[in-house]
Amino acid sequence: MTPRGTRTGEDAEDLDVEEVLALVNDSNGTHRPDPAAARGEKDSTPTPRKPDTRHRATPWPEARDIAERAARSAIRAARRDPVSVPLDAALGLTLAAPLDALTDLPSFDTSAMDGWAVVGPAPWDVRDEGVLAGHAAQAPLTDGEAVPIATGARIPADTTAVLRSEHGRTDDKGRLHATRGVVPGQDIRPRGQECRTGDQLLPVGTLVTPAVLGLAAAAGYDTVTAVPRARAEVLVLGDELLTGGLPHDGLIRDALGPMLPPWLRALGAEVTAVRRVRDDADALHRAMTTSDADVVITTGGTAAGPVDHVHPTLRRIGAELLVDGVKVRPGHPMLLARITETQHLVGLPGNPLAAVSGLLTLAEPLLRTLAARPAPEPYTLPLRDAVHGHPHDTRLVPVVLRGDQAVPLHYNGPAMLRGIAAADALAVVPPGGARPGQEAELLDLPWASGGIGVCFT
Numbered sequence: 001m002t003p004r005g006t007r008t009g010e011d012a013e014d015l016d017v018e019e020v021l022a023l024v025n026d027s028n029g030t031h032r033p034d035p036a037a038a039r040g041e042k043d044s045t046p047t048p049r050k051p052d053t054r055h056r057a058t059p060w061p062e063a064r065d066i067a068e069r070a071a072r073s074a075i076r077a078a079r080r081d082p083v084s085v086p087l088d089a090a091l092g093l094t095l096a097a098p099l100d101a102l103t104d105l106p107s108f109d110t111s112a113m114d115g116w117a118v119v120g121p122a123p124w125d126v127r128d129e130g131v132l133a134g135h136a137a138q139a140p141l142t143d144g145e146a147v148p149i150a151t152g153a154r155i156p157a158d159t160t161a162v163l164r165s166e167h168g169r170t171d172d173k174g175r176l177h178a179t180r181g182v183v184p185g186q187d188i189r190p191r192g193q194e195c196r197t198g199d200q201l202l203p204v205g206t207l208v209t210p211a212v213l214g215l216a217a218a219a220g221y222d223t224v225t226a227v228p229r230a231r232a233e234v235l236v237l238g239d240e241l242l243t244g245g246l247p248h249d250g251l252i253r254d255a256l257g258p259m260l261p262p263w264l265r266a267l268g269a270e271v272t273a274v275r276r277v278r279d280d281a282d283a284l285h286r287a288m289t290t291s292d293a294d295v296v297i298t299t300g301g302t303a304a305g306p307v308d309h310v311h312p313t314l315r316r317i318g319a320e321l322l323v324d325g326v327k328v329r330p331g332h333p334m335l336l337a338r339i340t341e342t343q344h345l346v347g348l349p350g351n352p353l354a355a356v357s358g359l360l361t362l363a364e365p366l367l368r369t370l371a372a373r374p375a376p377e378p379y380t381l382p383l384r385d386a387v388h389g390h391p392h393d394t395r396l397v398p399v400v401l402r403g404d405q406a407v408p409l410h411y412n413g414p415a416m417l418r419g420i421a422a423a424d425a426l427a428v429v430p431p432g433g434a435r436p437g438q439e440a441e442l443l444d445l446p447w448a449s450g451g452i453g454v455c456f457t
């Protein structure tokens with residue numbers, strides 16, 4: 001996840017989000033294996049769909065491409081500038097400027113061990129006062145002198161080596177001897193060993209992981225320059241939904257309100273609000289038209305039932321449907337609409353596993369691209385067991401990864417979460433199904449691949 005950029009420090013400061021994305025793609029995308037080829041399809045080039053009056057659903061791979069392209073055009077239209085973000089708020093962001101060292105590392109000659117700094121050959125006279133980490137430099141040592149020193153402390157000038165505490169012995173006259181040979185420079189970390197001021201430590205496009213935060217702090221940063229998070233708002237539709245207690249009288253618990261925000265954060269978004277909207281066309285219209293989020297996520301109401309208001313409301317506000325149904329199970333009523341040049345709506349079906357399918361099919365490429373994150377490397381594993389296929393549509397099936405196999409899970413019906421809650425990934429099962437041992441493309445679930453964002457707000 002740390003693609004190599006090619007810009008140098010000076011010009012990269014001015015990159016906007018679109019340019020960051022271009023760098024991420026240059027360095028990451030050119031030689032990616034073709035997931036369609038991995039699925040055994042002959043040609044993955046998206047071809048324009050022939051008009052089909054019976055079924056306007058978009059093929060699954062094409063739907064993901066459309067979502068990615070929608071994000072690119074939003075980035076072009078929005079011209080978002082990079083932001084300066086304190087380290088404690090930067091986890092999961094993408095660097096929009098290279099991380100150049102602001103200091104030499106180490107910034108002074110440092111002891112790598114607890115022991116003595118020694119000058120010249122043994123034996124040594126030992127100074128009384130030792131050197132601790134974080135203290136000012138000691139007066140230079142002279143030949144035949146040693147001083148106790150702690151790991152991380154500054155090395156006094158003219159030191160030959162550090163003798164580890166377990167390799168020194170003091171005689172009855174108080175002089176220090178080495179119990180093994182002392183090599184000049186031993187156990188001294190010289191200033192600049194890791195980097196010199198101005199060295200590029202990480203390129204534009206790097207995902208800020210916990211280790212990146214540590215490196216940035218070590219290298220002198222209080223803030224990093226990063227691609228701003230896309231703002232996502234969740235609208236949970238459905239009069240039948242309860243936010244607490246046990247289901248009763250035909251009412252059920254809202255499973256998507258708790259599940260989507262952490263997942264959206266893991267995909268790189270800032271969740272600005274989760275709003276519950278009753279099954280009322282005007283209420284939905286108001287919620288959609290007052291949202292200033294970059295991405296509005298709705299749940300439920302995508303089908304054609306009496307209170308399924310998503311389509312009519314999108315028509316009412318003049319939104320353009322980019323994807324209206326996908327040839328995937330579960331979740332085929334999912335949709336993607338462009339509300340304005342810079343605002344999109346992902347309509348997730350209400351059945352909970354169908355919503356997860358929509359999240360990974362449409363929201364993942366949209367949010368990943370808005371975050372200027374590289375596409376994950378596609379990979380496949382053989383399925384341990386046969387998986388029933390849909391005759392025409394792709395299926396996404398929860399699996400656990402065991403050794404070098406993907407084991408399909410039961411409880412994978414559209415209204416069930418029991419399978420996905422135990423899963424590591426979703427297996428992409430082509431139309432017609434898969435035999436035992438057949439390779440299947442896998443979509444890692446965000447928490448399983450590192451959980452970036454799961455624990456921050």
Ligand SMILES: Nc1nc2c(c(=O)[nH]1)N[C@H]1C(S)=C(S)[C@@H](COP(=O)(O)OP(=O)(O)OC[C@H]3O[C@@H](n4cnc5c(N)ncnc54)[C@H](O)[C@@H]3O)O[C@H]1N2
Binds near residue numbers: 237303305331
């Ligand atoms: N005549 C047809 N009916 C349906 C079709 C179809 O093709 N023709 N498709 C079915 C499929 S597939 C799905 S998926 C659903 C999608 O429906 P909606 O997006 O309109 O969702 P709802 O009707 O609002 O809800 C469906 C189901 O999910 C439950 N639900 C909704 N939200 C939540 C939530 N936040 N937490 C837990 N469960 C939720 C809701 O109570 C319903 O049981 O349409 C089928 N119908």
Ligand code: MOO
Binds near residue numbers: 330332349414
């Ligand atoms: O989306 Mo539905 O069955 O495909 O849940």
